[in-house]
Amino acid sequence: MKIAIIGGGAAGMAAVWYLGEHHQITMFERQATLGGNIRSLGRNVPRAGLPADLTLDAGVVEFSLENFPRFHALMDELDVELHDVPGTTALFVDGCPPLASPGNTLAAGRTWVARLAAWWRLLPVARAHRQFFACTRDVSLAELYGRTLDAYLDEGPFAEWARLLMLYAYSIPQEHLGRLSAALAVPALRTFLEPHQWTAIRGGVYTWIERVLERRSPEIHTSARIRAVRRSSSGVGIDLETGERLRFDKVVIATTPEQVLHLLTDATDDERRRFGAWESSEVCTLVHSDTGLYQRRGIRYFSEFDLFHTAAGLRGYNAYLNRLCAVPESADTHYSLSYGIDEEIDPASVVHRQPHRTPLYTVEAMRTREEIKATNGQRHTVFAGAWLDDGLHEGAIRSGREAASLTG
Numbered sequence: 001m002k003i004a005i006i007g008g009g010a011a012g013m014a015a016v017w018y019l020g021e022h023h024q025i026t027m028f029e030r031q032a033t034l035g036g037n038i039r040s041l042g043r044n045v046p047r048a049g050l051p052a053d054l055t056l057d058a059g060v061v062e063f064s065l066e067n068f069p070r071f072h073a074l075m076d077e078l079d080v081e082l083h084d085v086p087g088t089t090a091l092f093v094d095g096c097p098p099l100a101s102p103g104n105t106l107a108a109g110r111t112w113v114a115r116l117a118a119w120w121r122l123l124p125v126a127r128a129h130r131q132f133f134a135c136t137r138d139v140s141l142a143e144l145y146g147r148t149l150d151a152y153l154d155e156g157p158f159a160e161w162a163r164l165l166m167l168y169a170y171s172i173p174q175e176h177l178g179r180l181s182a183a184l185a186v187p188a189l190r191t192f193l194e195p196h197q198w199t200a201i202r203g204g205v206y207t208w209i210e211r212v213l214e215r216r217s218p219e220i221h222t223s224a225r226i227r228a229v230r231r232s233s234s235g236v237g238i239d240l241e242t243g244e245r246l247r248f249d250k251v252v253i254a255t256t257p258e259q260v261l262h263l264l265t266d267a268t269d270d271e272r273r274r275f276g277a278w279e280s281s282e283v284c285t286l287v288h289s290d291t292g293l294y295q296r297r298g299i300r301y302f303s304e305f306d307l308f309h310t311a312a313g314l315r316g317y318n319a320y321l322n323r324l325c326a327v328p329e330s331a332d333t334h335y336s337l338s339y340g341i342d343e344e345i346d347p348a349s350v351v352h353r354q355p356h357r358t359p360l361y362t363v364e365a366m367r368t369r370e371e372i373k374a375t376n377g378q379r380h381t382v383f384a385g386a387w388l389d390d391g392l393h394e395g396a397i398r399s400g401r402e403a404a405s406l407t408g
């Protein structure tokens with residue numbers, strides 16, 4: 001078959017992998033480079049003056065062994081090298097004592113007295129954590145689909161940590177955190193709160209996209225401007241803004257969901273209702289080398305999941321990249337990836353600014369998801385994306401694979 005795949009993020013590229021062995025694939029990506037939220041400095045975006053042996057990720061960066069089985073299986077197939085990384089976390093709310101995970105406290109090499117004090121501060125957090133597990137254990141999926149995460153959280157430090165972890169996982173602007181659907185967040189939190197072995201890709205996450213391209217060689221249109229996608233009983237027509245009109249047997253739409261109605265000029269009423277419920281947000285991450293945000297708070301150990309709520313009301317994260325991106329230990333620069341706390345970062349230390357577009361997982365949008373999955377594949381059209389699954393890389397790969405099986 002001749003198959004068009006629209007959207008060259010993880011889900012679209014997974015679909016290229018699973019379909020490309022037997023079918024003729026044409027990939028349409030709106031941006032100048034493939035990867036979507038995968039942005040590896042020195043691979044699919046410019047290295048920005050970094051040393052030649054350094055690749056830093058400015059988007060997707062880490063995966064857990066326990067919860068990303070399909071992703072890890074694909075990396076094995078593609079001979080992509082991964083390395084283990086710690087997954088320590090801490091919460092810094094200005095005006096309150098910091099809260100650090102036991103892994104963080106141990107790795108920081110604190111004295112026993114300091115460790116005991118840190119663990120003592122965690123006791124109420126551990127209690128709230130247990131309560132969260134107890135009150136979400138037997139909740140039905142139908143109930144979760146009707147509520148926001150806030151329905152299951154109080155106002156204590158555990159709740160703040162949980163909200164900020166979700167802000168981190170799904171790149172949600174803080175003003176939208178209160179709209180986050182429990183159907184996505186509760187299962188995610190329940191799995192994130194278990195112990196994990198985290199992994200990262202040596203040489204940058206874009207490495208796996210390069211391997212797919214080497215082995216499948218799809219026809220690629222980057223900077224593609226699609227004017228219309230029209231379905232008929234015999235297949236799919238794609239009109240480009242250049243005036244070109246192309247014919248395919250099937251189309252896989254692997255964009256963010258709010259894009260679908262811009263593409264489908266012949267959308268049915270049901271498609272309009274389902275996809276009209278989705279919004280997205282434009283967020284910007286910074287790769288920087290500023291450690292001032294730690295020094296000002298007297299923090300000596302930098303974690304992979306450091307969450308901040310500043311006195312100025314900013315909520316966001318700083319992920320220490322040196323361990324995540326295997327920066328040689330001899331390097332004397334500390335690199336981080338941050339989001340939501342730009343005013344804390346010295347602009348002179350910013351190596352790269354990366355815009356990303358992410359779906360907003362609101363209750364209204366998530367309610368349409370089961371219906372989209374149940375009807376996926378009709379009219380020669382298959383939808384794919386992390387948003388149809390866990391919102392993360394595991395979900396993107398699973399969804400790309402599912403799209404391949406629905407396509408044939």
Ligand SMILES: Cc1cc2nc3c(=O)[nH]c(=O)nc-3n(C[C@H](O)[C@H](O)[C@H](O)COP(=O)(O)OP(=O)(O)OC[C@H]3O[C@@H](n4cnc5c(N)ncnc54)[C@H](O)[C@@H]3O)c2cc1C
Nearest residue numbers: 007009010011030036037059060061062255385386392393
């Ligand atoms: C800053 C950040 C960090 C993240 N970190 C992690 C992490 O560490 N681990 C993890 O598992 N997940 C992480 N994620 C989640 C990440 O979004 C998913 O893991 C996954 O990469 C999403 O893939 P996708 O293909 O579903 O969507 P996307 O990556 O959004 O890809 C969609 C693609 O469609 C293209 N597109 C949109 N509209 C059109 C159009 N009209 N025509 C053609 N192309 C179009 C877009 O340009 C994009 O390339 C992170 C996300 C962000 C934003």
